[in-house]
Amino acid sequence: xxxxxxxxxLARLITSRRRLVLVEMAMLGELPYVIPILKRxxxxxxxxxxxxxxxxxxxxxxxxxxxxxxKNISVPIVTTEVAKKLSRAVRxxxxxxxxxxxxxxxxxxxxxxxxxPSKGLTFSRSIIESFDHFFLLGPLQEAAYDEFLIDSCIDxxxxxxxxxxxxxxSDPIVAGTVDxxxxxxxxxxxxxxxxxxxxxxxxxxxxxxxxxxxxxxTLCRIPNAIVLVKLAPDSISxxxxxxxxxGIDWKYVLSRIAFPNLRxxxxxxxxxxxxxxxxxxxxxxxxxxxFLAIGKxxxxxxxxxxYTNTVMKNFPGLSLEDILSRDTVNxxxxxxxxxxxxxxLTQAVANARLPVSGASMQAKLLYNPGCATExxxxxxxxxxxxxxxx
Numbered sequence: 001x002x003x004x005x006x007x008x009x010l011a012r013l014i015t016s017r018r019r020l021v022l023v024e025m026a027m028l029g030e031l032p033y034v035i036p037i038l039k040r041x042x043x044x045x046x047x048x049x050x051x052x053x054x055x056x057x058x059x060x061x062x063x064x065x066x067x068x069x070x071k072n073i074s075v076p077i078v079t080t081e082v083a084k085k086l087s088r089a090v091r092x093x094x095x096x097x098x099x100x101x102x103x104x105x106x107x108x109x110x111x112x113x114x115x116x117p118s119k120g121l122t123f124s125r126s127i128i129e130s131f132d133h134f135f136l137l138g139p140l141q142e143a144a145y146d147e148f149l150i151d152s153c154i155d156x157x158x159x160x161x162x163x164x165x166x167x168x169x170s171d172p173i174v175a176g177t178v179d180x181x182x183x184x185x186x187x188x189x190x191x192x193x194x195x196x197x198x199x200x201x202x203x204x205x206x207x208x209x210x211x212x213x214x215x216x217x218t219l220c221r222i223p224n225a226i227v228l229v230k231l232a233p234d235s236i237s238x239x240x241x242x243x244x245x246x247g248i249d250w251k252y253v254l255s256r257i258a259f260p261n262l263r264x265x266x267x268x269x270x271x272x273x274x275x276x277x278x279x280x281x282x283x284x285x286x287x288x289x290x291f292l293a294i295g296k297x298x299x300x301x302x303x304x305x306x307y308t309n310t311v312m313k314n315f316p317g318l319s320l321e322d323i324l325s326r327d328t329v330n331x332x333x334x335x336x337x338x339x340x341x342x343x344x345l346t347q348a349v350a351n352a353r354l355p356v357s358g359a360s361m362q363a364k365l366l367y368n369p370g371c372a373t374e375x376x377x378x379x380x381x382x383x384x385x386x387x388x389x390x
Contacts, residue, residue, distance in 0.1 A: 003059055004051075004076045006085050013049060013086075019093040021384070022083050022106065023075070024053040026099035028061050029233020032269035033098035033114045035067065036168035036373040038075045043377050045384055048093060050075050053083035063268055093384055104130040110383070112165075112376070113137060114233070116365065117144035118286030118331035119203070119306075120314045120323075124148075129158045133383060135165040135376060138366040140289070144328035151315065163379050166372025167365075169269065173294055175370035178275040187228065187263050189276055194225045196349060197277035199270060201285040201331075202234035202244050205306035208283075209246050211342075213257060215301065218342045219281065220259035222349060228273050229254060230265040232285060279352040281345065284331045293365045297354045298336035301345060327361070335361045 013020055021044065023034050034052070041050040056079045058064055067073075078086070087095075087106045095106035098114040100122065110133040113122075122144055136142050142164070149156075172178050189195055196219050200208040207215055208231075219227045234244030236251060254264055265273045270287060274280075280291040283303045291298050304320075311323055323329050335355065337348045368375045 002077075003056070004078050004082075006078075006082045009049075009051065009076065009078060009082070009086060010089055013090050016049070018047050018049045019384075020086065020090055021048050021050045021094045021096065021380075022053055022087070022092050023050065023096045024080065024083065024102070025058070026054075026097065026102050027233055027237055028054075028058050028064055029236055029268060030098045030114050031064065031067055032169050032271070033112060034096070035071055035073070035269075036171070037096065037112070037376065037380070038073050039071060040373060040377045041075045043381075045381055048384065051083065051086075052077045053080050055080055063266070067268055094380070096380075100127045100131070108132040108383070110135065110380075111160075112168075113141070116167075116286040116289040117141050117328045118289070119201070119284055120311045120329040122148075122328075125152065125154055125156065128160065129156060131160045133163060134160045135163050135379070136367070137165070137167045139364045140328060143364075147326075147328055151317070164367045165376050165379060166368035167290075168373040168376050169271065170290055170293065170366065171370055171373050173271050173275055173290070174366065178272060180276050183272045183276050187226075187265070187273075187276070189226050189263070192224070193261075194222070194349070195228065195276055195278045196222070196225055196281060197228045197230065197273050197279070197291075198281045199230045199273075199285055199287045200232065200235075200301075201283050201306075202232040203284065203306060203310065204246060205309055206283045206285075206303050207301045208235065208250070209248075210303070210305075211301075213253065215281075215342065215345070216254070216257055216262070217259070218346060219349070220257075220262050222346060225349075226261050226263065227259070228263045228265050228277060230267075230270045230273050230287075232287075233268075279349060281349070282331070286331060288332045288336065289361075289365050292332055292335055292354075292361050293369070295354055295362060297352045298332065299345065299348045299352065300331065300333045300336050300338045302338050302340045327364075332361060 052075045096110045098112050100111045109131045111131045112135045237244045239247050239249045280298045282288045283301050288298045339345045339348050
């Protein structure tokens, strides 16, 4: 895989007189959130050159190379350092990122986000004032945005243009186009067995860091079950990322768990695992909303310490009861089954079914379900044309 140089790209831009769009990724685990744009880059205006930027270390990762190869991505890639240098030489038409916490170093800027709101951390004053455009996933995320504006009671000098796009990454799952039989063969899943997906949040005080290994072993001891474990992007970022991993090499830790029915999902995108799982076990991860969006039951391992030590600091005017009942902060726990012990977890898995309330949540999750990618590309072209209709 060849990483393009500054001089090569600059010469191409000058000789072709084409404008530049940069798609940047903050960490390896966020690749699935920008791949729908990269795959459709040829549908972005012909007067545009689309580049993909990330840290140089990311391009060496086997998972990155596999994804680009399997998805047939042909967009030129550059390091973030080269991208910044290019932005000083040639004013880009648009900078796109999936990470709202990234420092905005280029304008105009667009954030496509990397998941549903679930912890009260999606928005802040600096995030809102930094970006020119937000591509929102659905009514739930828009509610989180509106709630932040009301709760913060601050006078913002600038707000981004809001676009109701949907969740391109979820299109294949929602549309039902995933080849489930192929996924089952690859992950060695026998359809006769219950398929349990454990997808925990990365955060301190959440289940992976407090009881993760014991929880996985408990699930693996359930008769006639296959257990899939899919870690969050931060959890696979390596022990040097103290915030994301607590200094623990979670890939290594999980590789030491020896059960014949355990499958460690190596895919960057959780979509394939979602499509074949019968029930999800999580804690405060927004991925629960992806499972609810396709009408499947979620079991939440209660992590009250996370809410009291982390979330309540961001909502000083709300009680713990208020927070646990707010859908934009509680990862959807009102629409699943909440358990507090491993014994309760085992029982909940045996009785797993989507409650009526879970079905009612589906309509709140996604704009343009199953066809968000097309909407995303159309809106990018509209922005490049100077048309910013909501």
